[in-house]
Amino acid sequence: MAELLHRTRSLCPICLKPLEAELRQRESGEVLLEKTCPAHGSFSVPVWRGRIDFAAWTAGAQRLGPGEGLHCPDGCGICAEHGRGTCCALLEVTRRCNLFCRFCFARGGEAEEEPSLEHLKASVDDILRQCGTPLLQLSGGEPSLRDDLPELVAYARERGCPAVQLNTNGLRLAGDPDYVHRLAEAGLTIVFLQFDGVTDEVYRTLRGRDLMDVKLRAIESCGRERIGVTLVPTVVRGVNDKMLGEIIRLGASLSPAVRGVHFQPVSYFGRYPNAPKDDMRYTLDELIDDICRQTGLPIDCFRPSCCDHPLCGFHVSALAEPCCCNAAPAPAEPCCGIVPLPPAPPAPRKGQSAAEENRNYVIRHWRRSPSSEEAPTSPSAKDGQDLDAFLRLVRTRSFTLTAMAFQDAWNLDIERLHSCSLHVYSEGKVKPFCANYLTSAQEESEAPVLPQ
C-alpha cells in the first residue's frame, strides 16, 4: 500500500469534473496522483519516479489553504486567490502553422480567422493592464507566418514590455534573414526555438520532416542579429530522452548565440498521438537524473523553480565553458561544455514578487548583451581578471538549463496550477497555461501515432 503524502485536488480526465486527489508514495520512491470520479472510475498516474528525494525537492511548495482552489480551474481567469503574479504572458497571434507536429499543445494548423494587428495590439494593452510588465511570449500556431509580426513586437516594446519572446519552429527564421533583421530592429529579445534533438530522425518522428539544418540556420540567423536563442526540446521517452546531453553540448558550443536549453517533458493535451500509459510518462526527476547521467553534471546543481511549484520546473545557472566533467561515474562524452555556478540555498518566494524576480532572471539570462558588453575571446571565468572583464565574460557565457513540466487532464494538480506564473491571454482573460490548454481524454486527437 502506498503511503499517503498529501491531499490535493485534481480533475476527472474524462469529464473534467473537479475531484479530491491524493499523492501517495510507494516504497520504491515513486509518487502517484490518485483520484476517483463517481461516473468514470479511479485514476492513478505517476508524477515522480523516486530517482530524487520527493520530500526534499517539494519542501518549498505552497500548499492550498482550507477552501482554496475549490473553484479551479472552472471559470478560470486569474483571481485574487491565485498564488502568483504573471512572469510570462503568452499571446497567440495565429492558428496557422507550417508544420503538423505529433505533439502540439495549441493544436496549431487548425483553420480559424486570423486576428487583426489592431486586435493584437489591443490585447497587448490589456495584458499590460492586467499583468504589470511581464515577459511577452508570442505564440501560435507558428507566429512567424505573420508578416506584420515586427510591428507587433515594436508596439509591445514601446508600450513597456521589458522583453518579447518568439515561440517558433525556426522555419522562417532559417530562410528569411531579412525578416529576422526586421524582428531584431523591432526589439525582439528572445527566440524560444523548438529544438528536439541533434538528428533529422528525431524531427521526422516528432515534426514530420527533416529539420536539423533548418534549426542550425535559424540559430545562425538570430546570432547575427543578436537575438538570444533558447533551445526548447519536447522530451519524449524512446524518441529523444537519450539525446539530452548532446542537445546541451551542441547548445553550449553555439554560445553566446544560444543562451540555454529549456526542456519540456511531453504532456498530453491539445494534439498528441496516443493516450498516455504510465510507462510513457516522463517525470521531472527522470529528466534531471537522465541529464546528469548523460553529462556528468552533479545533481545538486539542479534547483526547483523559486517561482512556480517545484514539480513544474527546475533551473541550473551555468557558464558555457569546458569543463565540468569531474563527476563520477565519468560521463559518456568528454565534456558537456558547461560549468554550473554554485547554487544558492533554495529560497521559495510567493506572489507578485516571485513572478517579477523570475521574469528578471530569465530575461537577464536569455537575452544577448549589447556587443560592447560582451567578452570577445577571453580565458576561463575561473582565471583571475578585473571586475569589468569578469562581468563581460559571465554575461557573454551565461548558459541556463531550465525545464517546465506541463500538466494534463490525468496528472493535473490544482496546487501546482495555483502557483503558476506562466499565463495565457485569451479573450480578455489571463489563465494559467495548463488551465488554458487543458483538454479531456474524450476530445479526439488527430495526431499520427508514434512509430514503434
Place this chain on the structure above:
Amino acid sequence: MMELICAKCGIPLEKQKTAFQYLGYEIYEDLPRCPKCGQVYLDEKLVRGRMHEAEVEVEDK
C-alpha cells in the same frame, strides 16, 4: 580623488591591485589599500554597483 587615511595605521592609502575571491571565482581590482596593514577601502558606488552586479551574475536566482 581625495586622500584616504588608514584609520588603524594613520597613513595614506595607495591604489593597489587587490584580489577578491567569491564562490570560487577570483577577481582583481585596483583599490585604495593601506601599504602597512593591507586594509582595503571599498566605496559605496563600487559595492552597490559593479560588485553587486558580479554577485548577481554568479549567484543563483
